[in-house]
Amino acid sequence: MKSLIVYCSDYKKNTEKIAQIFAEKVDSDLKNIKEINDINLEVYDLVGFGSGVYKESMSPKVFKLVEKLNLKGKNVFVFSTSGMGMKFYNNRLIKLLESKGAINKGSFSCKGNFKASEFTNIKIFNIMSRLSQGHPSDKDMKKAEKFIVKVANSL
Numbered sequence: 001m002k003s004l005i006v007y008c009s010d011y012k013k014n015t016e017k018i019a020q021i022f023a024e025k026v027d028s029d030l031k032n033i034k035e036i037n038d039i040n041l042e043v044y045d046l047v048g049f050g051s052g053v054y055k056e057s058m059s060p061k062v063f064k065l066v067e068k069l070n071l072k073g074k075n076v077f078v079f080s081t082s083g084m085g086m087k088f089y090n091n092r093l094i095k096l097l098e099s100k101g102a103i104n105k106g107s108f109s110c111k112g113n114f115k116a117s118e119f120t121n122i123k124i125f126n127i128m129s130r131l132s133q134g135h136p137s138d139k140d141m142k143k144a145e146k147f148i149v150k151v152a153n154s155l
């Protein structure tokens with residue numbers, strides 16, 4: 001099985017940590033979206049797309065790239081890190097991938113630490129920020145390993 005993982009991790013490299021775990025575990029090619037001009041997906045059996053969550057959304061860079069790709073019949077999965085760590089942030093990208101004919105094989109999310117004062121003064125973010133410290137944690141990494149093995153075995 002040949003796989004590729006594409007990620008955007010512009011804030012604190014939280015998503016990059018998860019992408020690296022995936023790549024090591026199933027021996028994938030790993031690409032920061034910043035380095036991508038054009039990619040040929042034909043050689044890959046599985047492609048993962050990941051991003052940090054910025055203002056309620058995965059990075060627009062990921063959506064822009066996915067719009068351009070030929071994904072018909074391609075096995076894909078989606079992952080994100082966010083202050084909340086919620087999987088629902090992945091749903092919009094999954095919808096787009098599926099609308100392009102891709103086959104979604106899984107969705108992974110975990111918390112990624114952030115500092116509220118760096119981008120907002122809304123109080124609730126202070127609490128979220130405190131809860132996000134230390135993430136991705138060792139436990140998050142273990143969950144990520146389990147996830148990618150399950151995805152790979154499902155092909």
Ligand SMILES: Cc1cc2nc3c(=O)[nH]c(=O)nc-3n(C[C@H](O)[C@H](O)[C@H](O)COP(=O)(O)O)c2cc1C
Nearest residue numbers: 009011012013014015052055056082083084112114
């Ligand atoms: C500008 C900005 C906006 C953010 N907005 C959200 C958000 O809406 N919801 C959330 O759960 N986390 C939010 N976060 C926290 C990030 O999703 C979290 O730190 C993530 O792990 C960053 O990933 P990265 O280090 O891979 O870029 C935000 C962080 C930044 C810097």
